[in-house]
Amino acid sequence: MKNLLACFRFLKKYKVHLSIAFVLLVISTGFNLIQPRISQWAIDDGIGKQDIKTVIYAAIILLSFGLVGSFLNYYSGILLIRSAQGMGYSIRNKLFKKVSLFAFADFDKWRTGELMVRLNSDVSTIQQFVRMGLFMLVLAILMLFGAMGGMFLIDVYLATILSGIMLVTLLFFYFVARYLRPLFTHIREALDRVNNVIQENIAGAKLVRAFSAQKTEEQKFDKQNKSYYQIRIKVGNLMSILLPLLITIGNFTGLIAIWVGGNMVGIEKLTLGELVAFNNYATMAVFPILVLAMVLNFISMAMASADRVIELLEVKPAIKENKNAIDLNKLNGNIEFQNVDLQYGEGEAAIQNLSFRIEAGEKIGIIGTTGAGKSSLIHLIPRFYDNTKGKILIDNKDIKNLSLNTIRSRINVALQETMLFSGTIAENIRYGDPNATEKEMKIAAQAACAEEFILKKEKQFEENVGVRGAGLSGGQRQRVAIARALLAKPDILILDDVTSSLDVTTEAKVIKNIYKSKNKMTTIIISQKINAVKGADRIFVMDKGKIISSGQHHELLEKCKFYSQINKTQDTVTVS
Ligand SMILES: Nc1ncnc2c1ncn2[C@@H]1O[C@H](COP(=O)(O)OP(=O)(O)OP(=O)(O)O)[C@@H](O)[C@H]1O
Ligand SMILES: [Mg+2]
Structure with a gap:
């Protein structure tokens, strides 16, 4: 985590961009969170009282809030992209500068392929995290707490029951993420191995042909490619169970809300509009749980890459220049x-x-x-x-x-x-x-x-x-x-x-x-x-x-x- 935070140092220049992006994100989430309340108003005061004007107002407000919210969301995305790309640009430059300070002895230690992966793919992973991971993390937390808050404001009893279900779901996904985390590391390692074979083959292409060793090389590549394919399939299968599972949990949550809430409407402890709004919040709260599960994986991937990037940045080149070293325009040459x-x-x-x-x-x-x-x-x-x-x-x-x-x-x-x-x-x-x-x-x-x-x-x-x-x-x-x-x-x-x-x-x-x-x-x-x-x-x-x-x-x-x-x-x- 320390290293990931160290990478965020490179975001300093984009403080303003990031702050605006997050403020916009908060406002746009606010617009989303208020929508169930407007629906509630349309149902109770509009449809319930057969007041068509209220229904039309509500529809216009819903539409405009939706549009404004989406626009703010889009603009905040753009600012985040700028910050993430800017950070990647600075980190890459810094890494390149470091490599150009390398002495011969340093190149004896570091493999070219490894340096390339650190400068390219590892920086991209951190960039992706800032661009998507941070965005998703903030959005998910705001949505989760906002939707929960919305539920509690409508009815504490019903909200408590649903919070229990949410908590169990969140814990479940937390453990799934913990199980998946090492698998993501394995994916990276498998991809590293695939890249190594490709890189060595291209660098040594002439040697491979001189020894007519294409078949052996193909087999070597196939072995690594297959292991990469298999681990991706394994993770893919696991991930594809998650979404339907979450939808089922979502439906189940909705069912409970309607069942318990419906009874409450029957005994007039809750209005129909409140029930609909409550149900909307419940659906809204399920979505961030999936997102949080994904973000947990994103974080571990970014952390692994940040470790590799910072390790390279902290290398002390084997040849150091003396602080008081003198500059001469010409040497005699003895x-x-x-x-x-x-x-x-x-x-x-x-x-x-x-x-x-x-x-x-x-x-x-x-x-x-x-x-x-x-x-x-x-x-x-x-x-x-x-x-x-x-x-x-x-x-x-x-x-x-x-x-x-x-x-x-x-x-x-x-x-x-x-x-x-x-x-x-x-x-x-x-x-x-x-x-x-x-x-x-x-x-x-x-x-x-x-x-x-x-x-x-x-x-x-x-x-x-x-x-x-x-x-x-x-x-x-x-x-x-x-x-x-x-x-x-x-x-x-x-x-x-x-x-x-x-x-x-x-x-x-x-x-x-x-x-x-x-x-x-x-x-x-x-x-x-x-x-x-x-x-x-x-x-x-x-x-x-x-x-x-x-x-x-x-x-x-x-x-x-x-x-x-x-x-x-x-x-x-x-x-x-
Ligand atoms: N980067 C290195 N790391 C470790 N050992 C090295 C390295 N470079 C050279 N050596 C070792 O140092 C010794 C001298 O190597 P050097 O390259 O200086 O020989 P040379 O006289 O230039 O030979 P040639 O005529 O083949 O170029 C050899 O035993 C070699 O294995
Ligand atoms: Mg020599």
Whole structure:
């Protein structure tokens, strides 16, 4: 409940809307509640005394009250929709902002599907509750107490008998709701599982086809879909008993009212009009009981969703910016590691007691076996992950004292898994610097050897890359990613194995262009290939989280057995 109330904080902006909506709801319910009294007046003073004028007045008043009541009800609904949508809009924005503050380590913990469900369906459930649940709750309570009040005003004895029946009915439905509540949670969980299978199948569609595993996947889906179907049928069956049961109770209540009330009319303790009005109130009082039963379920659904939403809102991202962090427009670009460790979870550290210094403008190559810790090392520089031991300095300042904006905008990493957004090639390159001129963008594309394939495309730079770059080959995607990184004109440029899909000649050309670039940026190029690193001022050879040797190509050939062995197995190409 605490979390649901916390979600209502987002309704603050709509205080006025909500207050008006509820006032209108109270007035419109008032109009409804007064109607049986008007009927009573029409019967006793109109029909009873054969005064046709009173009957006509009563009919006009009934009609106008009905119309005004319905209009107020409609307007209050509109205001509620506005408040609920506004709340949903704010919560979604806030959640999105939170997710955009997530560090790499946070994404290691949270599954994409789960985040999507929280941002979409959970917010919608809370929204629905404000829109429908609150409306129904207020309406039902007003109607129930109003109708009871109406009955007691007409006749206390008869009202007491009927209140007894109502109370028993209410208790009965309360227990039904309590029984149904866990079933609603099961529905959500079953739906979650259906969504998970769909989401994984779409994300891994190509893998499923590559393994010709459609049949297995269909069976997996069918299993979850069936369990969802079965639980919905079970709940559906239960719910469909409720309505006829309630109508029967309603009829039974009416029967008692007419039977007991009829006798009272016979002995002139009650007028006929009073009996009709009383009967109307009795019917009015039965309806809110069903509504309350439903609202009870609505509340538990909204509470479950609110728990999930608030949990996400309260996540503290793994990377925190220091309060006094300084903002710099430019970095010189020297990097120093002092006894740095990075440990992801339990087990061996991915980076172990690493110390080195890279001077500003130096060109560094990193080579090593797969899993050696190359990506882990460079992820520490822009604080994608925080080191678990030691200190990292950039421009001789602890990186924790630099603002995230400084290190993320002045250090650019072309990540190992190339990711492009749907859109044109130009849009993707411009992601590096949206304000870059056409010429600057083309220079970046040339340096990345991307222009040569782009110009062969029908629409050239305006060609669409397809969903996540699916319309480009692996090597083309990598070159767009390099151009994107170059266009950002960082002070420290890091390429994490993004030349792996390029042929040796193109790879050598790209690297040469980067080295030749006018920007005096510090450059770190990671690769599994000697060709990509041999031209560097210094090459780090990595193994098991450590730098086992470093030096220039020719030095390493002499002093590092591991390096010279890799060299032997690979053809080297030189581009002049
Ligand atoms: N996010 C992560 N969570 C847990 N362990 C990780 C994570 N990323 C990497 N590791 C582990 O850290 C070690 C080093 O991985 P890293 O990705 O740095 O290697 P790499 O040298 O870049 O390899 P490759 O050449 O294959 O890209 C590996 O044992 C890997 O399993
Ligand atoms: Mg890697």
